[in-house]
Protein backbone atom coordinates (compact mmCIF):
# COMPACT_ATOMS: atom_id res chain seq x y z
CA UNK A 547 0.00 0.00 0.00
CA UNK A 548 1.40 3.38 -0.97
CA UNK A 549 1.88 6.02 1.72
CA UNK A 550 -0.47 8.37 -0.08
CA UNK A 551 -3.40 6.07 0.74
CA UNK A 552 -2.72 6.26 4.48
CA UNK A 553 -4.57 9.56 4.73
CA UNK A 554 -7.87 7.71 4.27
CA UNK A 555 -9.30 5.52 7.02
CA UNK A 556 -8.05 1.89 7.14
CA UNK A 557 -11.49 0.80 8.35
CA UNK A 558 -14.18 2.81 6.53
CA UNK A 559 -12.17 4.61 3.84
CA UNK A 560 -13.28 8.14 4.84
CA UNK A 561 -10.76 10.83 3.87
CA UNK A 562 -11.49 13.04 6.91
CA UNK A 563 -8.60 12.68 9.32
CA UNK A 564 -6.95 14.43 12.23
CA UNK A 565 -3.75 13.70 14.17
CA UNK A 566 -4.67 11.82 17.35
CA UNK A 567 -1.13 11.16 18.63
CA UNK A 568 1.77 13.15 17.21
CA UNK A 569 4.70 11.57 19.07
CA UNK A 570 3.96 7.98 20.11
CA UNK A 571 6.40 6.23 22.47
CA UNK A 572 7.14 2.52 22.88
CA UNK A 573 7.13 2.32 26.69
CA UNK A 574 7.16 -1.49 26.74
CA UNK A 575 10.16 -2.28 24.55
CA UNK A 576 11.81 1.04 23.78
CA UNK A 577 11.76 0.52 20.02
CA UNK A 578 12.59 3.77 18.22
CA UNK A 579 11.80 3.46 14.49
CA UNK A 580 13.87 5.57 12.13
CA UNK A 581 10.69 7.02 10.61
CA UNK A 582 8.63 9.73 12.37
CA UNK A 583 5.29 7.99 12.84
CA UNK A 584 2.05 9.37 14.21
CA UNK A 585 -1.48 8.11 14.69
CA UNK A 586 -4.30 9.60 12.64
CA UNK A 587 -7.98 9.38 13.59
CA UNK A 588 -10.87 9.01 11.16
CA UNK A 589 -13.36 11.88 11.26
CA UNK A 590 -16.22 9.50 10.45
CA UNK A 591 -15.72 6.23 12.39
CA UNK A 592 -12.97 7.36 14.85
CA UNK A 593 -10.64 4.46 14.03
CA UNK A 594 -6.93 5.27 14.33
CA UNK A 595 -3.94 4.13 12.30
CA UNK A 596 -0.20 4.57 12.04
CA UNK A 597 0.95 7.11 9.47
CA UNK A 598 2.92 6.83 7.23
CA UNK A 599 2.24 3.16 6.63
CA UNK A 600 5.35 1.06 7.38
CA UNK A 601 6.70 -1.16 4.62
CA UNK A 602 7.08 -4.95 4.94
CA UNK A 603 10.83 -4.37 5.27
CA UNK A 604 10.36 -2.01 8.24
CA UNK A 605 8.10 -4.30 10.30
CA UNK A 606 10.60 -6.86 11.69
CA UNK A 607 12.49 -4.10 13.56
CA UNK A 608 9.26 -3.33 15.47
CA UNK A 609 9.46 -6.74 17.19
CA UNK A 610 12.49 -7.08 19.49
CA UNK A 611 13.84 -10.52 20.43
CA UNK A 612 12.34 -10.24 23.93
CA UNK A 613 8.82 -9.54 22.61
CA UNK A 614 6.25 -10.95 25.07
CA UNK A 615 4.69 -13.36 22.59
CA UNK A 616 7.92 -15.36 22.91
CA UNK A 617 7.69 -15.59 26.70
CA UNK A 618 6.30 -18.80 28.23
CA UNK A 619 6.49 -17.69 31.85
CA UNK A 620 3.22 -15.88 32.58
CA UNK A 621 3.47 -15.80 36.40
CA UNK A 622 0.71 -16.96 38.74
CA UNK A 623 -1.99 -14.34 38.12
CA UNK A 624 -1.49 -14.10 34.35
CA UNK A 625 -1.09 -17.90 34.07
CA UNK A 626 -4.47 -18.42 35.75
CA UNK A 627 -6.08 -15.90 33.38
CA UNK A 628 -4.53 -17.67 30.38
CA UNK A 629 -6.10 -20.98 31.51
CA UNK A 630 -9.45 -19.28 32.08
CA UNK A 631 -9.27 -17.86 28.54
CA UNK A 632 -8.63 -21.36 27.14
CA UNK A 633 -11.75 -22.68 28.85
CA UNK A 634 -13.89 -19.78 27.58
CA UNK A 635 -12.59 -20.11 24.00
CA UNK A 636 -13.03 -23.88 23.93
CA UNK A 637 -16.73 -23.57 24.69
CA UNK A 638 -17.28 -20.55 22.49
CA UNK A 639 -15.66 -22.03 19.37
CA UNK A 640 -17.52 -25.32 19.82
CA UNK A 641 -20.81 -23.41 19.85
CA UNK A 642 -20.08 -22.19 16.29
CA UNK A 643 -20.05 -25.72 14.84
CA UNK A 644 -23.23 -26.95 13.11
CA UNK A 645 -23.31 -30.17 15.20
CA UNK A 646 -21.30 -28.77 18.14
CA UNK A 647 -19.05 -31.81 17.87
CA UNK A 648 -16.55 -31.68 15.01
CA UNK A 649 -15.21 -29.21 12.49
CA UNK A 650 -12.23 -27.60 10.75
CA UNK A 651 -10.51 -24.53 12.16
CA UNK A 652 -7.90 -22.23 10.58
CA UNK A 653 -6.00 -19.97 12.98
CA UNK A 654 -4.36 -16.77 11.69
CA UNK A 655 -1.26 -16.10 13.81
CA UNK A 656 -1.16 -19.66 15.12
CA UNK A 657 2.04 -19.45 17.17
CA UNK A 658 3.29 -22.83 18.38
CA UNK A 659 -0.33 -24.12 18.50
CA UNK A 660 -0.37 -25.12 22.16
CA UNK A 661 -3.83 -23.52 22.36
CA UNK A 662 -5.05 -26.18 19.89
CA UNK A 663 -4.48 -28.83 22.57
CA UNK A 664 -6.81 -26.86 24.84
CA UNK A 665 -9.51 -26.41 22.14
CA UNK A 666 -9.37 -30.14 21.34
CA UNK A 667 -10.78 -30.91 24.78
CA UNK A 668 -14.11 -29.35 23.79
CA UNK A 669 -14.66 -30.60 20.22
CA UNK A 670 -13.11 -32.85 17.57
CA UNK A 671 -11.20 -30.24 15.58
CA UNK A 672 -9.13 -30.56 12.44
CA UNK A 673 -6.62 -27.71 12.77
CA UNK A 674 -4.62 -25.63 10.29
CA UNK A 675 -3.15 -22.15 10.38
CA UNK A 676 -0.44 -19.69 9.48
CA UNK A 677 2.38 -18.29 11.61
CA UNK A 678 4.78 -15.52 10.59
CA UNK A 679 7.91 -16.76 12.39
CA UNK A 680 9.53 -19.81 10.79
CA UNK A 681 11.05 -21.33 14.00
CA UNK A 682 7.68 -21.05 15.78
CA UNK A 683 5.80 -22.48 12.78
CA UNK A 684 8.30 -25.36 12.70
CA UNK A 685 7.60 -26.10 16.39
CA UNK A 686 3.89 -26.30 15.55
CA UNK A 687 4.56 -28.66 12.63
CA UNK A 688 6.63 -30.88 14.90
CA UNK A 689 3.60 -31.05 17.17
CA UNK A 690 1.73 -32.49 14.19
CA UNK A 691 -0.18 -29.43 13.00
CA UNK A 692 -0.65 -28.22 9.42
CA UNK A 693 0.89 -24.76 9.72
CA UNK A 694 2.01 -22.50 6.89
CA UNK A 695 4.83 -20.00 7.40
CA UNK A 696 4.19 -16.36 6.47
CA UNK A 697 1.31 -13.89 6.45
CA UNK A 698 -2.23 -14.48 5.23
CA UNK A 699 -1.98 -11.62 2.70
CA UNK A 700 0.60 -13.60 0.70
CA UNK A 701 -0.45 -17.19 1.44
CA UNK A 702 -1.22 -19.61 -1.40
CA UNK A 703 -4.96 -20.15 -0.85
CA UNK A 704 -5.31 -23.18 -3.15
CA UNK A 705 -5.31 -25.84 -0.44
CA UNK A 706 -7.40 -23.82 2.01
CA UNK A 707 -10.14 -21.96 0.17
CA UNK A 708 -13.67 -22.64 1.40
CA UNK A 709 -12.54 -25.43 3.76
CA UNK A 710 -13.16 -24.18 7.28
CA UNK A 711 -16.09 -24.02 9.68
CA UNK A 712 -14.25 -21.50 11.82
CA UNK A 713 -11.42 -19.03 11.15
CA UNK A 714 -9.92 -17.57 14.33
CA UNK A 715 -7.78 -14.45 14.50
CA UNK A 716 -6.82 -13.24 17.98
CA UNK A 717 -4.77 -10.05 18.30
CA UNK A 718 -3.66 -10.12 14.67
CA UNK A 719 -5.69 -7.57 12.67
CA UNK A 720 -4.14 -4.61 14.52
CA UNK A 721 -0.65 -5.79 13.47
CA UNK A 722 -1.16 -6.23 9.71
CA UNK A 723 -0.47 -3.74 6.94
CA UNK A 724 -3.64 -4.48 4.98
CA UNK A 725 -6.49 -5.30 7.36
CA UNK A 726 -9.11 -5.22 4.59
CA UNK A 727 -7.23 -7.80 2.52
CA UNK A 728 -6.78 -10.03 5.59
CA UNK A 729 -10.52 -9.96 6.33
CA UNK A 730 -11.31 -10.73 2.67
CA UNK A 731 -9.02 -13.76 2.85
CA UNK A 732 -10.57 -14.95 6.13
CA UNK A 733 -13.91 -14.86 4.31
CA UNK A 734 -12.45 -16.89 1.43
CA UNK A 735 -11.12 -19.55 3.84
CA UNK A 736 -14.59 -20.18 5.26
CA UNK A 737 -17.20 -22.64 4.09
CA UNK A 738 -20.54 -20.96 3.33
CA UNK A 739 -22.17 -20.56 6.75
CA UNK A 740 -18.79 -20.60 8.55
CA UNK A 741 -17.69 -18.09 11.18
CA UNK A 742 -14.78 -15.72 11.64
CA UNK A 743 -14.09 -15.18 15.34
CA UNK A 744 -11.43 -13.06 16.97
CA UNK A 745 -10.31 -10.51 19.47
CA UNK A 746 -8.50 -7.20 19.22
CA UNK A 747 -8.14 -3.84 20.99
CA UNK A 748 -10.56 -1.01 20.32
CA UNK A 749 -10.39 2.70 21.03
CA UNK A 750 -14.15 2.72 21.77
CA UNK A 751 -13.29 2.51 25.47
CA UNK A 752 -12.76 4.48 28.68
CA UNK A 753 -9.11 3.34 28.61
CA UNK A 754 -8.05 6.08 26.21
CA UNK A 755 -7.89 8.37 29.29
CA UNK A 756 -4.33 7.03 29.49
CA UNK A 757 -3.48 9.05 26.37
CA UNK A 758 -0.20 8.02 24.78
CA UNK A 759 0.32 5.49 27.61
CA UNK A 760 -2.76 3.52 26.52
CA UNK A 761 -1.66 -0.06 25.94
CA UNK A 762 -3.97 -0.38 22.94
CA UNK A 763 -1.52 1.60 20.80
CA UNK A 764 1.28 -0.86 21.56
CA UNK A 765 3.32 1.48 19.36
CA UNK A 766 4.79 0.85 16.83
CA UNK A 767 3.37 -2.68 16.57
CA UNK A 768 -0.31 -1.77 16.28
CA UNK A 769 -0.67 -0.35 12.81
CA UNK A 770 -4.35 0.39 13.41
CA UNK A 771 -6.76 0.49 16.35
CA UNK A 772 -10.32 0.24 15.10
CA UNK A 773 -13.40 1.71 16.69
CA UNK A 774 -16.31 -0.70 17.01
CA UNK A 775 -18.08 1.07 14.14
CA UNK A 776 -14.95 0.96 12.00
CA UNK A 777 -14.51 -2.79 12.43
CA UNK A 778 -18.20 -3.43 11.72
CA UNK A 779 -18.06 -1.31 8.55
CA UNK A 780 -14.98 -3.12 7.23
CA UNK A 781 -16.42 -6.58 8.00
CA UNK A 782 -19.66 -5.68 6.23
CA UNK A 783 -17.72 -4.41 3.22
CA UNK A 784 -15.93 -7.78 2.99
CA UNK A 785 -19.23 -9.67 2.94
CA UNK A 786 -19.67 -10.80 6.54
CA UNK A 787 -23.16 -10.94 8.02
CA UNK A 788 -24.53 -11.67 11.52
CA UNK A 789 -21.75 -9.47 12.90
CA UNK A 790 -21.42 -9.32 16.66
CA UNK A 791 -18.93 -7.06 18.44
CA UNK A 792 -18.88 -7.30 22.24
CA UNK A 793 -16.67 -6.20 25.12
CA UNK A 794 -14.10 -8.84 26.01
CA UNK A 795 -12.79 -9.60 29.49
CA UNK A 796 -9.07 -8.83 29.36
CA UNK A 797 -6.13 -7.41 31.29
CA UNK A 798 -4.71 -4.64 29.12
CA UNK A 799 -5.05 -1.88 31.71
CA UNK A 800 -2.16 -3.20 33.80
CA UNK A 801 0.10 -2.36 30.84
CA UNK A 802 -1.47 1.09 30.47
CA UNK A 803 -0.73 1.70 34.18
CA UNK A 804 2.84 0.48 33.78
CA UNK A 805 3.27 2.72 30.71
CA UNK A 806 1.86 5.70 32.63
CA UNK A 807 4.29 5.08 35.50
CA UNK A 808 7.20 4.95 33.03
CA UNK A 809 5.94 8.16 31.38
CA UNK A 810 6.08 9.83 34.79
CA UNK A 811 9.71 8.83 35.13
CA UNK A 812 9.42 5.83 37.45
CA UNK A 813 12.51 3.70 37.01
CA UNK A 814 11.07 0.23 36.39
CA UNK A 815 13.27 -2.50 35.03
CA UNK A 816 11.47 -4.34 32.23
CA UNK A 817 11.80 -7.97 31.25
CA UNK A 818 9.84 -9.02 28.14
CA UNK A 819 7.97 -5.72 28.42
CA UNK A 820 6.85 -6.45 32.00
CA UNK A 821 8.17 -4.86 35.20
CA UNK A 822 8.46 -6.45 38.65
CA UNK A 823 5.25 -4.67 39.72
CA UNK A 824 3.26 -5.99 36.74
CA UNK A 825 1.58 -8.75 38.82
CA UNK A 826 0.52 -6.14 41.40
CA UNK A 827 -0.81 -3.79 38.69
CA UNK A 828 -2.72 -6.71 37.21
CA UNK A 829 -4.45 -7.37 40.56
CA UNK A 830 -5.16 -3.65 41.06
CA UNK A 831 -6.64 -3.30 37.58
CA UNK A 832 -8.96 -6.32 37.71
CA UNK A 833 -11.90 -4.53 39.43
CA UNK A 834 -11.77 -1.76 36.79
CA UNK A 835 -11.50 -4.35 34.01
CA UNK A 836 -14.49 -6.22 35.41
CA UNK A 837 -16.62 -3.05 35.66
CA UNK A 838 -15.64 -1.97 32.12
CA UNK A 839 -16.50 -5.41 30.78
CA UNK A 840 -19.93 -5.44 32.48
CA UNK A 841 -20.58 -1.90 31.19
CA UNK A 842 -19.49 -2.91 27.66
CA UNK A 843 -16.59 -0.41 27.57
CA UNK A 844 -13.54 -2.72 27.56
CA UNK A 845 -10.54 -1.75 25.49
CA UNK A 846 -10.63 -5.21 23.90
CA UNK A 847 -13.47 -6.62 21.81
CA UNK A 848 -14.62 -10.04 20.68
CA UNK A 849 -15.90 -10.07 17.12
CA UNK A 850 -17.81 -12.68 15.17
CA UNK A 851 -18.94 -12.53 11.56
CA UNK A 852 -20.49 -15.13 9.30
CA UNK A 853 -19.98 -15.99 5.66
CA UNK A 854 -23.57 -16.27 4.39
CA UNK A 855 -24.86 -19.72 3.42
CA UNK A 856 -25.69 -18.34 -0.03
CA UNK A 857 -22.56 -16.38 -0.93
CA UNK A 858 -21.52 -15.54 -4.44
CA UNK A 859 -18.26 -13.67 -5.06
CA UNK A 860 -15.17 -14.73 -3.12
CA UNK A 861 -12.46 -12.16 -2.56
CA UNK A 862 -8.79 -12.95 -2.03
Ligand SMILES: [Zn+2]
Pocket residue numbers: 555556557558559560588589590591592593776
Ligand atom coordinates in the same frame (compact mmCIF):
# COMPACT_ATOMS: atom_id res chain seq x y z
ZN1 LIG B 1 -13.23 5.48 9.44
